Amino acid sequence: MSNTREQSHSAPRIVLYSHDTLGYGHLRRNLLLAGALRQGMPAPRILMVAGMREAGAFAFPEGVDCLTLPAYEKDGAGNYSPRHLGGDLDSLVAMRAATIAAAVTVFDPDLMIVDNVPRGALNELNPLLETLHRRQRTRLVLGLRDVIDRPAVVRKQWRERRNFEAVRRYYDDVWIYGDPNFYDLLADCGLSEPMGAKGRYMGYLNQRSRLESALARRERDTLIGRDTRPYVLCMAGGGRDGVALCRAFVATPMPPGQRGIVITGSQMPRALRDELRQRAQARSDLLLVDFAREPIALMAGAERIVAMGGYNTICEVLSLGRPALISPRVTPRAEQLLRAEQLVERGLVSMLHPDNLRPATLSAWLTADAPAPGPAQLDMAGLERVRQRAAEMLAESRTLPAAS
Numbered sequence: 001m002s003n004t005r006e007q008s009h010s011a012p013r014i015v016l017y018s019h020d021t022l023g024y025g026h027l028r029r030n031l032l033l034a035g036a037l038r039q040g041m042p043a044p045r046i047l048m049v050a051g052m053r054e055a056g057a058f059a060f061p062e063g064v065d066c067l068t069l070p071a072y073e074k075d076g077a078g079n080y081s082p083r084h085l086g087g088d089l090d091s092l093v094a095m096r097a098a099t100i101a102a103a104v105t106v107f108d109p110d111l112m113i114v115d116n117v118p119r120g121a122l123n124e125l126n127p128l129l130e131t132l133h134r135r136q137r138t139r140l141v142l143g144l145r146d147v148i149d150r151p152a153v154v155r156k157q158w159r160e161r162r163n164f165e166a167v168r169r170y171y172d173d174v175w176i177y178g179d180p181n182f183y184d185l186l187a188d189c190g191l192s193e194p195m196g197a198k199g200r201y202m203g204y205l206n207q208r209s210r211l212e213s214a215l216a217r218r219e220r221d222t223l224i225g226r227d228t229r230p231y232v233l234c235m236a237g238g239g240r241d242g243v244a245l246c247r248a249f250v251a252t253p254m255p256p257g258q259r260g261i262v263i264t265g266s267q268m269p270r271a272l273r274d275e276l277r278q279r280a281q282a283r284s285d286l287l288l289v290d291f292a293r294e295p296i297a298l299m300a301g302a303e304r305i306v307a308m309g310g311y312n313t314i315c316e317v318l319s320l321g322r323p324a325l326i327s328p329r330v331t332p333r334a335e336q337l338l339r340a341e342q343l344v345e346r347g348l349v350s351m352l353h354p355d356n357l358r359p360a361t362l363s364a365w366l367t368a369d370a371p372a373p374g375p376a377q378l379d380m381a382g383l384e385r386v387r388q389r390a391a392e393m394l395a396e397s398r399t400l401p402a403a404s
Helices: 025-037 053-057 089-107 126-135 151-160 163-170 192-198 208-212 214-224 243-250 270-281 296-300 311-320 335-345 359-366 382-397
Strands: 013-017 045-050 064-068 072-074 080-082 111-115 139-145 173-177 199-201 231-235 259-263 286-289 304-307 324-326
Touching: 013 025, 013 089, 025 045, 025 111, 025 139, 025 208, 025 311, 025 382, 045 089, 053 064, 064 089, 080 089, 089 126, 111 382, 126 163, 139 382, 151 163, 163 192, 173 192, 173 382, 192 199, 208 214, 208 296, 214 296, 231 243, 231 296, 243 259, 243 270, 243 304, 243 359, 270 286, 296 311, 304 311, 311 324, 311 335, 324 335
Parallel strands: 013 045, 013 111, 045 064, 111 139, 139 173, 173 199, 231 259, 231 304, 259 286, 304 324
Antiparallel strands: 072 080
16 A cells, blocks of 8 residues: 555645634635635646534535634624534634544544644644644744734734744745735744744735626625625625724615615624614615625626625625725624725725714715725735645645654
């Protein structure tokens, strides 16, 4: 029996981990990466590890499956608790850690890409990382968004959480999904020296390939229906921190001849969604829905977009070139605010601080001139570089010993 992984597995195997404590952002980014990685030759088998039960509502590419974990919840101060399973956080951490370690060890991936947190949420990846380090058969990648938080906060948290040590000990690469000419995460946050040669800027993740999805077209056609009026689209991500944005939007008059479409997000508390729906139903120019599995075609057809400032939303706006007003989340991290300020400085979006979020300010923006990003203003080749680098790492790992 052969002792090489190339003969042990009929196709490369990849694990994509995201902890998913607030909103859909990490899961959506991993779904996009999975679709891009599946275009490799040979196409890999991909196991996603997701931290919220809403993962099952999203469309998965062929050859991709998902291990869905019981969920954490993070409050406005950044503190964690079980989202559905009561107050015993330590038990939930232990359950998730054991589940992840068992599943990934049996799957025996050639490559594992960890999103955002080197040790996982609440260090839940520590047991698995030690196992993979001992076995020396899986290449490890840490994927980081363009902005994490204010530099001093990042450096302090990374020291306290022993993230630098984790990167040095466990990881082969660190991929930053951004453009250093826009924001140099490694330099600004003092990560260049501890990362060494592991840090790689991949570019932003272009979303236009999602427009080819039949699901995206169906969602657009269903929501638009027979109403041919131009529309403004308001999106609140997962919804748990988007109540103020949605409340302001449903009280804002639409420009003459236009209507508004609001996607609240399924994580917004039901009572608040019901309140917003009742207000929207009282208007003839407003449609409110809880959730859209694939909203990219709806975004592409919008006259304007009003949204929060998460990484994926910004990538969508940049990819589609739509005029956008960003009202960023400002706590517990300053990530969205920092990103939005940089985008405004370059004339790519408009921004409205949450403190100034009122129907009058939204209405003024809807009727004023607004910037729209051009196609070549930032490096948007991230998916191509991810495919290329993953192929290189898979080629290296396929000659390593197979699992016994």
